[in-house]
Amino acid sequence: MGTTVPELDQRVLTGLLSTRLTRTKGRRLVLVHGKYADGPEEFTVPVADGERRKVRVTHTTSVLGLTDAWQAHLNAVGTDLLVVTTDVRGEQLSLDLLGEMVRSQVIAVDEADIVRQLFGAADLDPRMRRDPWLWLPTALISAEPVDGWPQRGAVLTLDAAMRALVGVRLGLESVFDEGVSVDVDALLAWSRTPGGPERFAALPEAEQQGIADWLAQSAGEAAPLLLRLALNGRGAEATALGVLASVMTGDAASADAAVALGTLFGMVGFRPSELRAYARAVEGTLTRWIGEAAGRGPQSEQARQQVLDVLAQADRLADSAHLTAELADNPFLPSGFQARLHRFAEVLSEGPQAAQTAWEHVREHRLAAVFWPQRVELARMAVRLRHWLDTPQPVLSSVDQAVHAHVADWGWVDRALAHLWVGGADAEPELARAYRTVHEAARRRRAALDEAFAAELGPWTQHAGTAESGRAQLVEDVLRRVAVKLAAPGKRPPLVLVLDGMNSAVAAQLGEELTGAGRWSELAAGGRRAAFVAMVPSVPVISRATLLCGQPAMGGEEVEKEGFAAFWRQHQRTACLFHKSDIAGSAGHPLDPRLVAAIASDAVVGVVLNALAESLDHGQQSALADWTVNKVKYLPELLNSARGQGRPVVLVSAHGHVLDRTGPGTPLLAAEGVEAARWRTGTAAAEGEVVLAGPRVLENRGRVTVPWSEEIRYSPRKAGYHGGASLAEMTVPVLVLAPSADSAPAGWSELPRESIQPSWWEADHGQSPPPDAGVTQPTKNTATAKPNTRPPEGERTTDEAVEVPAVGADPVQSATLPTLGRQVVDTKIYGRQGVFVRMAPPRKAVAAVIDHLDAAGGTLSLPAVLAAFIAAGGRKNTKADGLVTQLTRLLNVEGYEIVSLIDSRTRVRLNRETLREQFELPRGNEGST
Template identity: 45%
Template sequence: MTPPEVDDRTIGQLLRSYLPLEPYRRLVLVHGRYAPTAQQRFTVDVDGTDHDVTVTDAHSVLGVLGAWQEHRESAKVGAVLVVTTGVPDDRLGWDLRGHALRRTTLTVDRAEIVAQRFGATEVEPRIRREPWLLEALLDAEPSVGWSRTGPVLTHESAVRALLAVRFGLVDDSPDAGALLEWAQSAGGPARFLDLPSAEQDGLTRRLVDTVGPFAVVFTALVREGRARDILPIGVLISLLDEAEVPTDVALAVGGLLQNVKADAASRHAFVVAVQGTLERWIVQAEDGGLRGEDARRRVLDVLERADRIATERGVEASDHPFLPSGFRGRLRAVATALTAQVDGTTIQVAEGALDRLREHRVTRLHPERLAAATMAVRLMRWLATTPDPASGVAGAVAGHVRTGGWVDRALTAVWAGENTAEQAVGHAFGLVHDAARRRRDDLDEHFAVRLRHWTEHAAATAPGGALLVEQVLDEVVAPLAAETGAPLVIVVDGMSAAVAVELGEQLLDRGWTETARNAGGREAAVAVIPSVTRLSRASLLTGVAAAGDQAGERDGFAALWKRHGREAELMHKSDIAGAAGRRLSERLVTALADPDRVVGVVLNTVDDALDHGREGDRTGWRLHDITYLQDLLDAARSYGRPVVLVSDHGHVLERSTDSAKSGGPTQAPSARWRTGTPAEGEIELRGPRVLEGDGRVVVPWREDIRYTNRRAGYHGGASLAEMTVPVLVFTPGPDAVPMGWFVLSPELTRPAWWSSRPSPVVPPAPAPPPRKKPARVKKVDDTDGLFDLPPGPADDAPAPAPRATTLGARVIRSAPFVAQRKLLRRAPEPEGVARLLDALNDGGGELSAAAAVTMLGRTGREPGPVIAHLQRLLNLEGYQVIAFDGRTVRLDVDVLSLQFGLDRT
């Protein structure tokens, strides 16, 4: 019988299998013919040791003897000679075979070698029937060897191991996502194309069996050499699944698969897998960091390539939900709507275009561009409202912290605008910004006129209805301390109303409960004049309108609280940082740990940013942007302290303005105040609250005036943004809200135009009086009572009964609701459930936890147990009618209607 042909790969595997048994042998006899194209000299790694190997093909006894003799005389020590031969053992003789490995001619049984390489003694017969698989397993063994499988190597284990190596899988369970990532790898597809066609066929069949119809299209494209375009092609052929795809588009897109024999099911499975992989990458991109940036770049590379292929083939796909051209088209649609005259119809068009932009997958990779578009539409809504300038200074600053700060926040984002070459979009953003800025200027001018008259007589004894910055500690913080214990007062120097509303949102998201002294909402104080740190901060911290340095602030802060019968400590920048291994200083932590000591901390990050140029590029502030703020909040929560977040003055931002052309001196003492005669955009202020210029200064009310060198932002002027001092009060939870104070849900802190849907009417709810410990009640059902609530006062949050025809009213009258409520102890009152369901339905299906608790008549309770009890009532059979993530309550109206037998019509 003709000896089988062997090559260097087979010899290498044979040596790795047998040489460890007799490592001192240097002659190996192999039954076979050596392939002419195989290497005759190579190195084999056997158990971590490299062996030089020479292979000779000899088919006579003399040839074998001669080869061995020559090797012994000339080869270096340790080198191995392999002789492939067809001479039987009985002709070779014992003297020669005595030198050979295993003292015999080794038979090349690939199946046996494969079994040994897997640590098995046998292989499943199916493996022997597939020569391509044996060859592939011998060729593909990783450097660390195959994983051991047991005494019998099964066909399933062998193929999975081979797939893992050939396709770079982390484990041996291939899936569509892993294969698509492999297709984008460097070299992987090219190495696959270098494999023998028999192995390519075998792997293709196995992938179809393992992964499903997706593999039909996937392997066909890889074998055509189009692995680089697999994901872009998957994006484009999704067009074929549309209901009314034009014929020319269908032909052009279908041509991408002209050589692929795939049915509709295989094509659909391929599209779903591609979109799923891109979605996973988008989620990774949203997580940020280096990994997120890599995922973002990968997605954009794929989608931009898909766009180019579409252009090359003449495919019109500008509205495709994945293609960047579709994103740009939807963004331009928003811009077009923004340029129309503002009325109810154009706002609806703009909101519809914005909704379509949000739905585009690429939008999630450009959050800053979506934010600018969203803020532009919000400004459009604000411009459609009727202007209502406040009649006095008190009303103006209160209105600014409740509305104007949101406007300024939107203006900042829209000013930053579009960061690409989309000129039409940038133009539209500019139009909206300028229109909103003109209205803001009108409000500032109106405020300046009122401020001029008010300033002439305003003082702590006659504030004209306004809260003065020097009164904040006495009138807001001291009553809070009397009810809740010593607070932490965080002074964010330079924090404008725009910054305050953004930070306030983030505190609510982190589980803090906002509260206020009255139902009107957030409070604001009026800064001293000019509104600079040296004056306004000292006035805030000492309770007296005066200038001061840090030492004066510390002494004045302690003296003020001493008048209220409390010890107090104020810390500035140098007092906050801890030693090695500690974020906060020991002195600060010790002060916070004292429940009777009022602690004040001054944070300069915002004010420093104005001086050093960082604020100019910002479109928003996050808690972690302000050094030590998150650490202080965490510490306050751990010690159960309420937090007062307050500023000393606001600021305006640099918008590439020139210095004011005024009649004043060339060197003003500050960027936003001077002495002399007022010019256009300026106003002269005089009175007891003017602490510079001998009681008389000139200040600009227009934001585009400055007197000194350009910086990122300025303060000291008379605009609402500079003169308004936001005062925000938070408690660690609703149960810590002072008696008689009001809980402010997020819906109460946002202006109505901020959302595309009107916010539900959530009445400001005063904190309930202290509750007595409830008497123990014997259980009458089989529930564990984990979320049972003690009965609360019936008038916690008085509200009108639900209308008879509302969604909530229909639910509480339904038989399933009545039956389920009988099974629960202390179930929420039906009227409260109806109010909440109606509010959720009116508000787009979402409501903050605080607002939901108020609607249920449970003001001041912890939201978790209250909402959990509601879920037990409404989530029949485990279906998610009500979902809760700790911050937001969500209603699924469809599931609600189905579970409670309601007619949606």
């Protein structure tokens, strides 16, 4: 017999006996080759059908000792089976002992066979009986959970055995199932669990190495380094250290950074490739965590906290190792986000392109969209203002041109200014200074426009009326020009929502939200949003009464209700108007039943919403920079009710508002005849004021003094004001929303997003502005010098300024080559594709769609694509979805996705490179627009 015998513990003996006792035939003695150590002398073991047998274990090294043990066992009471571990050879035993022994021999322990039995497997992966896996059976026996191993039934593979072992040793029971991957995600989460790394560190060295080798194959090269960190007591910092490891993966990696990183890693030896793999794995895990944090609910909140905790830890470690500067460009670290904002602040004054590039770098930080979207959006607003400031100085040519330009362009400037004013206060000092510089420059330019508008408004007001308005649309004409068109016979009448105080900036934001993701279609005549001029002074008691009565009027709720009903009686419609006290329903019903019933009827319904006006009087400034639909009380419920009844919606205001941008200590303007915050009866105009008189003025016998400057107020400070003569207060924007474009009146069409937003607003796409949907936008991008001699007011039009090409117009093309669209439709390949399309659209119209998509950088909204198609001769009754279906059949050659719908099926994308390849066109820019 050799001098060494295997050491056996209770688990090994239990496994051995479980496989042998079914064949004992009543025998009560088991001799096992080995030495029993560190275990209880008595325990029970399972046998067939859930039965258990009581076992006593002893160890002896001689035949005499064995005989004594057997005799003592025979005399004992209550013990079923004697197990003797020994190094005695079988040939040394007497016949009487052999007769009592199970299998009449000393049993050698086959740990691999025990493992097979423990897993209920018919066979075992043969690798588990050979190097380098000889340690595995021992480990599996030792690690067996209380309720046993999962039963396999067939062959226990090496991979299944390792999954089971890792699941128990690392506390990752979820990996028991073969369908669950053992990845770095799970290991990083394990490294942060209390006691997890310590359990691994307590394992035998051979088992540690074997688990690390297997995880390197199944979870990737990052796994061994993670385990070594755990063994060195750095498991809780493993994820944070992986973030810092990126300092060695870039081109700027330095020797000093390598030394600092080695110190942080506890001088753990690693190969550069291993470190890069670890950094990539950690970044992938963080990316998934950030994706989970973007959702809602407790799990998302937990993911948010987990991400912030890890990255805050990483920033602390970087600071301790003096690596913060080296990691300034890291896309995960909060300090990296701050560094990007710092760079953005430095270049914001340099010009729009430098600011654009720096902002895109801020936006690309992995935490930006989920954790700091407001800060990213604020920076974006600053960039937008820089783009606007880079356009030629806009000019005014008439009141009509000015209010339309304000809706189409300058109101968007006001939107960005409002965000920057109220949102930049809590920014870091350097960033706040940069924002203030841009804000002040844009405000000066906007103030010049308000001053020029006041100069036009003065003479215009003296004679302006419905008959003589110099082409300008008046607030009393909103119902006649807009709502009446929607209430044509056979159509569902409109819901007229008056949002008190809504200016063009708020209208821009609400319109963007309401028409996003295909929620509502915005309709208009003439291809642009309507703009009307408020009464003077621009206050509800005058301008709102005038709007709802359809003629100049003054009064409160009763005047408005009577005037609204009377106007619609003239158009053979019943109508009812609801104010604040008429809207709220009872518990469980957000809207009053009478209002719900009215919307369900055939009457024209009007509702006055005061949320914005009340915020001006009582709210915080921060609330006035970001007007979403849900912030307007009752607006979501009213919109849903209208959609449910198939009604179009007219969202309008009787006047706009300006925000208070003065400091708390700014004194009031001392003036005579003060009647309200923004108008007075005194006749002497000071700087920033204008005297207005004429039929548009219903106060003080037709003559008032009002400020055009947003800085002037006559009453105690509030969040904002109305009543003055600024563009924001005098412009009345109108949004016409419909459940679908099918309800558009004759001569109206759906407005593509591209025709609503100024080109500078979305300059971050880095592409040419898309063609406009038939809109003359006099101040978008260019302006003309104001002529010294002008025609009479009534004869002036917006044509004095430069027009943007309309959708359907031929895009600019090469003098020698046709456009990209024409090249495509002229190919034989296109001809073959057309054979399979029933009632194929005109080639000219398809070419126009391709060219407009090409000019827009490859993407356009559905309405813009449809507008381009119809303008080029396509069938006018074509549906947008149907057109895209035809385009995919014509252009998606051999199944390649050349044309597709994106952004929840609201935008069309053209893959121009694939288009050229599939239609065998020249590469580069030849022939493209």
